[in-house]
Amino acid sequence: MxxxxxxxxxxxxxxxxxxxxxxxxxxxxxxxxxxxxxxxPMLGQSNNLITVAAQIMLKHTIPDKQYLINSYIEKYRPCFYLEEDADPAMVDRVEKYYTDGKLK
Known part of the structure; x- marks a missing residue:
């Protein structure tokens, strides 16, 4: 996580x-x-943020139910913006920004 x-x-x-x-x-x-x-993509990012919040809440309340989040992501895959959805040019630009020492 x-x-x-x-x-x-x-x-x-x-x-x-x-x-x-x-x-x-x-x-x-x-x-x-x-x-x-x-x-x-923005709606997918918003859904990603909601699932992260749900995972955190489940971890602290009902830890054995965290698998539900992954099943929802699989079931409703088009509603999420996952790593494989990112534009390779944008990924390269962000990676360079982090590796060139501009942001640590």
């Missing part, structure tokens, strides 16, 4: 933070709207 949180932080947190804390994304999207190629 820690690997999933680290990957989520690396690839999605900056964009979601910009939406939540009225950053550039919130202002520009309010005026321009969303293109579907941005909307679907």
């Amino acid at each position: 820690i690997d999933h949180l680290c990957g989520f932080k690396k690839y999605h947190l900056k964009q979601l933070n910009s939406f939540v804390h009225t950053g550039k994304q919130a202002f520009t999207r309010n005026v321009m709207g969303f293109k579907s190629d941005l909307l679907y």
Whole structure:
């Protein structure tokens, strides 16, 4: 689960933070709207965040039921934005950002 949180932080947190804390994304999207190629990944990222919260809650309340989250992800796969869905060019750009010492 820690690997999933680290990957989520690396690839999605900056964009979601910009939406939540009225950053550039919130202002520009309010005026321009969303293109579907941005909307679907964003909804998937939101679903990912909800499943992480659910996994944490299950771990602390009913630990033997955490397998349910994985079964939901498998059943509703198109509703999630997983690592294999990421654009390889974007992944390379983010990886370079982290490995070139710009962010630690």
